[in-house]
Amino acid sequence: MAFEAVVLWVLCMLFAKQGESIIKPGSRLYATEIGNNSSWVSPSGHFAFGFYPQGNGFAVGIWLVAAPQKTVVWTANRDIHPVPLNSTLxxxxxxxxLFPSGRESxxxxxxxxxxxxxxxxxxxFVLYSNGSTVVWQSFDxxxxxxxxxxxxxxDAKLVSSVSEKDYSSGAFFIIxxxxxxxxxxxxxxxxxxSDAYWASNTAKMFAELWLSAAGSLCIGEGITCLHKNISPPNKSHNTSSIYRATLxxxxxxILYEHQFENSSSESTHVRVLWSTSLEKCQIKGFCGFNTYCSNVKGDAVCECFPGFVPSNTSGNVSRDCVLAYAQDGCRSSExxxxxxxxxxxxxxxxxxxxTPYSVVPMKKKExxxxxxxxxxxxxxxxxxGNCEKYGLPLTYGRRLQNSSVVALFKNASGTVQNTIPGTFFQKPKSKVVTDNKKSxxxxxxxxxxSISLLSLIFAVSIFFTYKRKVHKYTTLSESDQNLGLTGECSLRSFSFDELVKSTGSFTEEIGRGSFGAVYRGETGDDNQNIAVKRLERVAVGDWQREFRNEITSIARTHHRNLVKLIGFCIDGAGSLLVYEYVRNGSLGSLLFNDEKQISWRDRLKIALDVARGILYLHDECEVRIVHCNINPRNILMDETWTAKISDFGFARLLKCEHSRMRKEDDGTSxxxxxxxxxxAPVSVKFDIYSFGMVLLEIVCRRRSIEMKVSSAEEILLSSWVYKCFAEGQLNRVVKxxxxxxxxxxxxxxxxxxxxxxxxxxxxxxIxxxxxxxxxxxxxxIPPSPAHPHR
Incomplete structure (x- = not known):
C-alpha cells in the first residue's frame, strides 16, 4: 500500500507539472478592465491570478472563476491603496x-x-527556483x-474582509x-x-486547521473535525467540487462547496456545508465602543448608550460613540x-x-x-444587589432578554453657576430630583x-472692589521698580536695565522655549542665579493687562515640580520673565543623549514628577491652568534630578495668527x-495627550517623530509602540x-x-x-491610539 501511494503521488506530480502553465521571469500582467493580459489562469480554468477591480482601481489576487461573479480567495498586500489603470505586474x-502607474514600484x-x-x-500560486523547488506559495x-x-x-490567522466587495482587512480574525x-x-x-466570541474548544499539541481536498475541515490530524464531508449520494460522476473556508x-x-461540471469552468452550484452560525449580536466587535447590540425587533442594530452620541458625522452607530458631555472633573468644559x-x-x-473598578453592595437608589x-x-x-462602576470605554455591549441586569447612565440635564467665583468646582449639597417635574x-x-438678586448685588460689589484693587495694583507696580525680592510668595518687578546688567546684555543663551529665548543671569544684590526669558510671541491689543493677570495667577502657584517664577519686567512693547535657574537643563537633553544612562526607576520617577506637576495645575492650584505645550524642552531637571515644568500659564498670550503655524516650526506640533x-475648546485632555507622548519618549528614549529609522512603520512613535505592544514584542522599542x-x-x-x-x-x-x-x-488593555473606524 505504501509503495502504491508513492507511485500515485509521483504520477500526480508528473501530471501536475505537465498540466500547469509555466510563467517565466519577464512575464507581466496589465491592470485593464478587459483583456487576456490581466491574469494568468490555472490549467482547469477554475482559478486565476492577476488584477481584479477594487474600489476605484485594481488589486492583485487570486479568485475562483465562477458564475455569477468572481470569488476572491487571496489578496497580495491587501491593505495598500488600489493601483490605477495601466499598472503592471x-x-x-x-x-x-508591482509598478503602479505614476507611482514608485x-x-x-x-x-x-x-x-x-x-x-x-x-x-x-507558486514561485519556483531551479525549476521545481518552491521558494514561495500563496498557501503559506x-x-x-x-x-x-x-x-x-x-499562530497563523485568517483576517476577514471589509465587505463582499472590499477585500482589505476587516474587523475580525481567527487564529x-x-x-x-x-x-x-x-x-x-x-x-x-474576554475578547473571544467563538472557540473550537479543542486542545491538541502541534495542532493546525486543515481543509482537505475532499472538503473535511479538521483540527490536528483529522481526529477532531468541525465538519467531516460525505459526498451526497445523488452527486453526479461528471461533477467535481472545490472547497473553501472563509472568514x-x-x-x-463558513465552509462552502463549489460544484463544477467537468465540461465547464464555471460553478454550477454553491452550497454552505458548515458555519459558526453566530448571530450578529453574539459577535464581539460588531458594534463599536460605548454602544450595544440589540436584535429584539428582528435585525441586529447598534445603538449608543444613553448620554453618548455617534463619534462620526455620518451617524453610523456601528462604529463608536462618545460622551455627549464633558467628563473633566464633573464640570462644563466651556x-x-x-x-x-x-x-x-x-x-x-x-x-x-x-472590568469594574468598584463593586459595592448597596440599594439601587444609593x-x-x-x-x-x-x-x-x-x-x-x-x-x-451590587453596584458595579465602570469608566470608559464600555465594550461589547449587548441586550439580553430576562437577564435581570439594570444599566444606569449619567445624562447631562444642564449646568448651574458655582456661587463662589475663583474657586474650584464643588458638588451641590442638594440632590437633583427627576421624578417630579413640577417640584x-x-x-x-x-x-x-434668588440667584438673580444675589448676582446683581454681587456684581455691583465686585465692580467697586475691582476698581479699588486696580488702583492699588497700579500704585504698587509704579512704586516697587527698584525693590529687591520681597519674599517667598511675591514677585519682583525688574527694570529693563537691571536685567541687561544681570545677563551681561543677554549674551549667554541657555535655551529657547515656546515663547522666546532664555538667558542665564545673576542678581546684583544676593548673587542669585536666575533664568531670564524674553517673550517674543505675546498677543497684541490690551496685552499689558493680560500679561499682568497671567503672572498674578502664576505667582500663586507653589509646587516642587513647577519652575518658580521670581519676577517680571514690562518695557515698552516687550516683556520679560525671571525664573529660578534650573541647573541640569531640559529633559530632552537628558533623554536623547545616548551617553547618559537612565535607570527604569529613574524614568518612572521623572514621569511621576511631571504628572504631579500637571495634577497641581489642573486640580490643586487656585485657578485651573491648562499648559497646552508640554514637551521635553519645557521640562527641566534640577540639581537633585527632580523634573520641573516650565512655560505654564501663558498659552493664552500666543498671537492667534501664529498659534498654528509656529508650533510646526518649533517642533511642538x-x-x-x-x-x-x-x-476645539481648550481642555485638560490637551495636556494628557502631550504627557502621553512625553511618557512614550521617556520609555523609548527617542523622539515621537523620527525620520532616521529602519522602516516606515517606526516613524510615528505612538503607532510603533502600539504595534509592538499588540504583538507582544516590546523588546523592539528599546536598545x-x-x-x-x-x-x-x-x-x-x-x-x-x-x-x-x-x-x-x-x-x-491626570x-x-x-x-x-x-x-x-x-x-x-489600551486600544489602538488612532482607532480605525469599522
Whole structure:
C-alpha cells in the first residue's frame, strides 16, 4: 500500500507539472478592465491570478472563476491603496514586483533566484527556483480564505474582509493558537479570553486547521473535525467540487462547496456545508465602543448608550460613540466654574464586558446617587444587589432578554453657576430630583430668582472692589521698580536695565522655549542665579493687562515640580520673565543623549514628577491652568534630578495668527492633541495627550517623530509602540543592550497609549494616570491610539 501511494503521488506530480502553465521571469500582467493580459489562469480554468477591480482601481489576487461573479480567495498586500489603470505586474528573478502607474514600484513578493511561476488548479500560486523547488506559495500566506489542501498552522490567522466587495482587512480574525484551540476575536482587541466570541474548544499539541481536498475541515490530524464531508449520494460522476473556508465580513467562519461540471469552468452550484452560525449580536466587535447590540425587533442594530452620541458625522452607530458631555472633573468644559447636573437614565437587560473598578453592595437608589457623585464613573451595572462602576470605554455591549441586569447612565440635564467665583468646582449639597417635574420647576424658579438678586448685588460689589484693587495694583507696580525680592510668595518687578546688567546684555543663551529665548543671569544684590526669558510671541491689543493677570495667577502657584517664577519686567512693547535657574537643563537633553544612562526607576520617577506637576495645575492650584505645550524642552531637571515644568500659564498670550503655524516650526506640533487642529475648546485632555507622548519618549528614549529609522512603520512613535505592544514584542522599542525592568516598562507603555488616544474621552484624568503609574490602579488593555473606524 505504501509503495502504491508513492507511485500515485509521483504520477500526480508528473501530471501536475505537465498540466500547469509555466510563467517565466519577464512575464507581466496589465491592470485593464478587459483583456487576456490581466491574469494568468490555472490549467482547469477554475482559478486565476492577476488584477481584479477594487474600489476605484485594481488589486492583485487570486479568485475562483465562477458564475455569477468572481470569488476572491487571496489578496497580495491587501491593505495598500488600489493601483490605477495601466499598472503592471512583473515576474522577476527576485520575486514579483508591482509598478503602479505614476507611482514608485513596490516589491509584492521577494525571493531568491526565481526561475518560474505557476497558477495551480488547487488555487495555489507558486514561485519556483531551479525549476521545481518552491521558494514561495500563496498557501503559506492566507488572507481570509483556506482552500482544499491548505492548512492554517499554529499562530497563523485568517483576517476577514471589509465587505463582499472590499477585500482589505476587516474587523475580525481567527487564529490557530499554540494550545490547539481555534479562536475568533475582534481585530482591534488584545486577543484575551474576554475578547473571544467563538472557540473550537479543542486542545491538541502541534495542532493546525486543515481543509482537505475532499472538503473535511479538521483540527490536528483529522481526529477532531468541525465538519467531516460525505459526498451526497445523488452527486453526479461528471461533477467535481472545490472547497473553501472563509472568514466572512460579519465574523462567521463558513465552509462552502463549489460544484463544477467537468465540461465547464464555471460553478454550477454553491452550497454552505458548515458555519459558526453566530448571530450578529453574539459577535464581539460588531458594534463599536460605548454602544450595544440589540436584535429584539428582528435585525441586529447598534445603538449608543444613553448620554453618548455617534463619534462620526455620518451617524453610523456601528462604529463608536462618545460622551455627549464633558467628563473633566464633573464640570462644563466651556465654563470651568459651572457644574453639570445629571439625570440618571436606565436600561434593562443590557450589559457589557469590562472590568469594574468598584463593586459595592448597596440599594439601587444609593447606587444612582453614587453614580451621580462619582466624576470617574460614566455607567453602572446593578444586579444581585451590587453596584458595579465602570469608566470608559464600555465594550461589547449587548441586550439580553430576562437577564435581570439594570444599566444606569449619567445624562447631562444642564449646568448651574458655582456661587463662589475663583474657586474650584464643588458638588451641590442638594440632590437633583427627576421624578417630579413640577417640584423641580418650582424649586428652580425660586432658586433662579434668588440667584438673580444675589448676582446683581454681587456684581455691583465686585465692580467697586475691582476698581479699588486696580488702583492699588497700579500704585504698587509704579512704586516697587527698584525693590529687591520681597519674599517667598511675591514677585519682583525688574527694570529693563537691571536685567541687561544681570545677563551681561543677554549674551549667554541657555535655551529657547515656546515663547522666546532664555538667558542665564545673576542678581546684583544676593548673587542669585536666575533664568531670564524674553517673550517674543505675546498677543497684541490690551496685552499689558493680560500679561499682568497671567503672572498674578502664576505667582500663586507653589509646587516642587513647577519652575518658580521670581519676577517680571514690562518695557515698552516687550516683556520679560525671571525664573529660578534650573541647573541640569531640559529633559530632552537628558533623554536623547545616548551617553547618559537612565535607570527604569529613574524614568518612572521623572514621569511621576511631571504628572504631579500637571495634577497641581489642573486640580490643586487656585485657578485651573491648562499648559497646552508640554514637551521635553519645557521640562527641566534640577540639581537633585527632580523634573520641573516650565512655560505654564501663558498659552493664552500666543498671537492667534501664529498659534498654528509656529508650533510646526518649533517642533511642538507633534505633542499637540489631534483636536487642537480642529480648534476645539481648550481642555485638560490637551495636556494628557502631550504627557502621553512625553511618557512614550521617556520609555523609548527617542523622539515621537523620527525620520532616521529602519522602516516606515517606526516613524510615528505612538503607532510603533502600539504595534509592538499588540504583538507582544516590546523588546523592539528599546536598545538591544539595555537592561529592562519589564513590569515598569509595560506599565508606562500602557499608560502612555491610553493618554495618546485620538478620542479625548478615552484619555484618563491626570489623577488616574498617577494611580496607574504608581501601580495602585489596574490598567486595562489600551486600544489602538488612532482607532480605525469599522
Amino acid at each position: 512583473n515576474i522577476t528573478t527576485t520575486g514579483m514586483r 513596490l516589491a509584492l513578493i521577494s525571493t531568491i533566484n526565481t526561475t518560474s511561476a505557476s497558477m495551480l488548479d488547487s488555487g495555489n 500566506n492566507p488572507t481570509h480564505t483556506l482552500l482544499g489542501g491548505q492548512n492554517l498552522t499554529s 490557530m493558537q499554540e494550545d490547539g484551540n481555534l479562536v475568533a476575536y475582534p481585530k482591534d482587541s488584545a486577543a484575551s479570553a 466572512a465580513a460579519d465574523g462567521n467562519l 465654563a470651568p466654574n459651572q457644574m453639570i447636573l445629571y439625570n440618571i437614565a436606565e436600561l434593562e437587560d443590557v450589559y457589557w464586558i469590562a 447606587c444612582e446617587n453614587s453614580l451621580r457623585d462619582d466624576c470617574d464613573c460614566v455607567a453602572v451595572l446593578y444586579w444581585k 423641580v420647576i418650582m424649586i428652580l424658579a425660586f432658586t433662579l430668582g 507633534k505633542y499637540l492633541a489631534p483636536e487642537w487642529q480642529k480648534e 538591544k543592550d539595555e537592561s529592562v525592568e519589564w513590569k515598569i516598562m509595560e506599565r508606562m507603555v500602557k499608560v502612555g497609549l491610553w493618554c495618546v488616544q485620538d478620542n479625548p474621552s478615552l484619555r484618563p484624568l 489623577k488616574n494616570v498617577i494611580l496607574m503609574l504608581e501601580g495602585l490602579k489596574d490598567i486595562p
